Amino acid sequence: MKFAVKAWSNGKARSGILQLGSCPHNIETPALLLTTRKGLPVYIPPDHLPSLPSPDSNLLHFSPLHFLEGISLKAISNIGGLHPLLGLHDHIMVAVPRDSIISIPDHDSTNRIGASFETPCGRMLIKPADYMEMISSMRPNLWATLADEVPAWASEKRNKASVERTLKWLDECITSNSTDGAVLGSVVGGSRVEQRRSCAQEVARRNVEGFWIGGFGLGESMEERNPLLNAVMDSLPEEKPQEVLQGVAAGVDLFDSTYIYHLTLGGFALTFPLESIEKQVTKYQPNSNSGCDGTKINLKGTVYRKDTSPIVDNCKCYTCQNHTKAYINHLLNVHEMLAHILLEMHNTHHFLGFFRSIREAIHEGKFEQFRQKFIGSRHEHIFSAALNV
Amino acid sequence: MILGRFNRARAAQLILPHYECQTPLFMPVGTQGTIKGLTTHQLEDIGCQIILGNTYHLALRPTSELIDELGGLHKFMNWPRALLTDSGGFQMVSLLHLADITEKGVTFQSPVDGKPMLLTPEESIQIQNRIGADIIMALDDVVRTTITGPRIEEAMYRTLRWIDRCIAAHKRPHEQNLFGIVQGGLDPVLRDICVRGLVERNLPGYAIGGLAGGEDKDSFWRVVAQCTAALPEHKPRYVMGVGYPLDIVVCSALGADMYDCVYPTRTARFGTALVPEGVLKLKHKAMEDDMRPIDPTCDCMVCKTYTRAYIHCLVTKDAMGSQLLSYHNLYYMMKLSRDLHSSIVEGRFPEFVCQFLQKMFPQGDVPEWVCNAMEVAGIDISSCCAPFSWIPNKVEDTQNQEVKQ
Secondary structure: OEEEEEEEEOOOEEEEEEEOOOOOOEEEEOEEEEEEEOOEEOOOOHHHHHHOOOOHHHEEEEOHHHHOOOOOHHHHHHHOOHHHHHOOOOOEEEEOOOOOOOOEEOOOOOOOOOEEEEEOOEEEEEOHHHHHHHHHHHOOOEEEOOOOOOOOOOOHHHHHHHHHHHHHHHHHHHHOOOOOOEEEEEEOOOOOHHHHHHHHHHHHHOOOOEEEEOOOOOOOOHHHHHHHHHHHHHHOOOOOOEEEOOOHHHOOOEEEOOHHHHHHHOOEEEOOOOOOHHHHHHHOOOOOOOOOOOOEEEOOOHHHOOOOOOOOOOOOOHHHHHOOHHHHHHHHHOOOHHHHHHHHHHHHHHHHHHHHHHHHHHHOOOHHHHHHHHHHHHHHHHHHHHHHO | OEEEEEOOEEEEEEEEOOEEEEEOEEEEEOOOOOOOOOOHHHHHHHOOOEEEEOHHHHHHOOOHHHHHHOOOHHHHHOOOOEEEEOOOHHHHHHHOOOOEEOOOOEEEEOOOOOOEEEEOHHHHHHHHHHHOOOEEEOOOOOOOOOOOOHHHHHHHHHHHHHHHHHHHHOOOOOOOEEEEEEOOOOOHHHHHHHHHHHHHOOOOEEEEOOOOOOOOHHHHHHHHHHHHHHOOOOOOEEEOOOOOHHHHHHHHHOOOOEEEEOHHHHHHHOOEEEEOOEEEEOOOHHHOOOOOOOOOOOOOHHHHHOOHHHHHHHOOOOHHHHHHHHHHHHHHHHHHHHHHHHHHHOOOHHHHHHHHHHHHOOOOOOOHHHHHHHHHHOOOOHHHOOOHHHOOOOOOOOOOOEEOO
């Protein structure tokens, strides 16, 4: 794996290029890892993947724990790992134990032997050796080490244990590693700045090619997250790519997010403007019944019953090129799977466009302006929606 | 337009307002304006020619008025090829236990507010005119094939009386083709009266209804054979609700052209794949380490990319499992349709039928009803049938876990 930062903007925000041996494409960062279920997007069928922007859509996030039942590791290993199993030879597979949807860390049951997860096959205790067996069978391009993730409310003592275990497991994972995939060292520490900092410093001393910043999205607030991220980022060497859940501003390069999945399940479509945020703000009419906050619309809303326009005018995605809001509204009303297929395609396309805009803003040295504009346009909407009530 | 024939079997071109179809053909069922789990782009890739929409469901949601206002079902679901809608009568009988059929029409309890509602032949046609499919179906008086007695006769005569009301109510005869439905249960005399009555009306096409409802296979093919023999040569014949590959091959040999069934997509959602040997249950534990494609002879996207083991871990758990299996199963049905068409055109239909039967019944245990039907169809299948006295007790092919239908 090779990674090089190409541009900085407003302090820590950065844009870089990620090269991986097996993948013919260079990936520009900050980049989004697409959520998958057993390696494929939840609804987008494989023959529609080429309709997504490339190579932006080639980064796939998966949880090895999805394969705990149904197919043996030996079978996956025999076929040559996940790439041939999924027929996705040009995609970059990134393994992270948890997925935030169906494989959730269960800190109460985690002990010094292994990390516990709630999975579709029940609660499972995964030891570092088990995890490494999965990694060596699945052969991801990038993989995060096994972590003991704790929620924001964990006690100081539990938090300390989590850091100690995560570092111990990191060493065990690296020692028994037999694959050529790049290692992302897991950084934990819950919501304690000191723990975060010391964990990051320790991980940075190990032979890792990048960092996975875990333990977020587990009860901490947006405000709490910033100092935590900064504590981590300040302790990490600059030339390595880091993967977290939020924080371009803090200097994060790769993101995995279940945002698209949850939007899609709820019938939401992303609609925020991708370019010249300033100009387009006035075009968006908030609707009290559609759960609209200026970034998305809920297509279940009755206002879309007869709306024959695409979700976003001029959007190049398969869904907007072929279908109307009225049709998706009908599909949602009658609980048809095609609604989710079409929404996942649009939302993925749109969110990847958002990441492209972020990279452009960084290249132009205007990331902070971009960020303020985005936040500002959202506030304006909430404000005007409030006036309408 | 008939392009080729072999005895009673025919391969034809069916020119509809939105598509020029090749028959025999299978029509997947897209009940609510979508084939479950597939995009219209995928359906075109698979080679799907006509999609069936259910009038009853579409009239409830999003309503036929809305479909009409937005430019018809083709535009609403963005499907450029042909569509067919049923009359809505069948769903009332099958879904609603409180349906009451009188001379006026079908009275049923509204699933929305529970009030009694009446679907008349006129209203069924009016709704279908608004939906705008290439082929629309007359409202018929549907009775279960397993019922006997005077009710069958009453239903048949009522179907004939209703066809005139349907024809009179049809407002778009130049854009939509109204098919009549032959009823009459398993009684050859009643079927004969119904066929003659409908043929007199000179409709653009005819359907054979009231089958695929649990009757025995020997009665089933005899009704099909009787109707196809009596229906005009130059009009399409549609056997309603038929979708097992074996039934389609037999009906095509007897001179039928069109079929529809939820079976390929429904069985996919339950984890079953259609293969030349019959069916493959992907849920079965034996699939766990099976690194072969679902069907090594299939050229579809799923078989070219995925192993049985991977599909096994998706089926009945993840949406993608039913999406991929539905794709494969419909591809299989479309391939079967194309093979029937080309083998008839190229004069090698009997060879195709024999190959099909040999794969499905490798031990030569072709069911007797198939042998009987093929004899009537003038297709010699002796090469793939073991003499009856030699048939050993069927041994389960446990290694492949391929179970016959």
